[in-house]
Amino acid sequence: MSRLLAVDLAKSYRLLNHGPTVLVSCAAGERSNVMAAAWAMPLDFDPPKVAVVIDKATYSRELIEASGEFVLNVPCRAQAAEVLRAGGADGRRVDKFAHSGLSRLPSLRVGAPRVDGCIAYLECRVISEPENESRYDLFIGEVVAAEADAEVFADGHWRFDDDAKRSLHYIAGGAFFATGEAFEVEK
């Protein structure tokens, strides 16, 4: 099992800064769901905020509107098939966790579950912006807790030594990019 370490909230934007595809997990009462989302980004440093697109037609939308919470989970290459399945089925018809082969992990600060085996977690509370939500399907969340897999994220930096733990960038169909080579340039 991976060892999760707390990420300083003011540095939590680093978990999303490189644009990985995420899994959005949510719950309301006994109901919970997970969906894949390529359209998510940091929105502010401190207090940290994120923006994510949650389509009106989704079951996740219903649960997030009911609970005002969600988690952005950063999945890794080893989970790509599960991410693809989580991007497909309808959570009203099937248990998306079981359908995708993903397991729930309790969160630290929100009722929504996290997705086991991911390499980073941003637990979020919705900052209500009804116009954005209805007009653009755009949700804004404040990050209230963040953790990452100590093997791949430490001291505010990703270290993708293990290819199976590289983050993902969704293209279309069943196609992804893995996060690639790290390099430095000088000004």
Added chain:
Amino acid sequence: MSRLLAVDLAKSYRLLNHGPTVLVSCAAGERSNVMAAAWAMPLDFDPPKVAVVIDKATYSRELIEASGEFVLNVPCRAQAAEVLRAGGADGRRVDKFAHSGLSRLPSLRVGAPRVDGCIAYLECRVISEPENESRYDLFIGEVVAAEADAEVFADGHWRFDDDAKRSLHYIAGGAFFATGEAFEVEK
């Protein structure tokens, strides 16, 4: 010189779907500027929209508010040092294009220039949302023209055969990831 081909507007989200860092270019009258932005994402398919964070303190913000236009340029690994420089200096004090070593290229549908040598371009008109702009520095744009380098994007898909033309994912300091290996999974 790269050969640019039009990208079907309804497929233009594919240029940003994998979360690359972009250069935002803009102009108002004779003044123009370019800045780096890691916080940009697609917001809708058709008509295509994008969301991008433009800080209040930036010169770009002033020009985009004056003109209601911007271009999201997708730079490549060969331009990483230029992207880093474009993320630094203040456009009110220096010509950021000259400072960064970047050149202007005329756009097709907007007055803002494009950045020469990038691998994709999304020309955008601001959809005015004053609350988002003032509260979150969040700008929403409708994509009115899109082109990509035919060598790396064709038929709606990226093909990064040339490492120098891989897109970038900014981390912090002078550190980037290149977009990595493409792979397919089955449901």
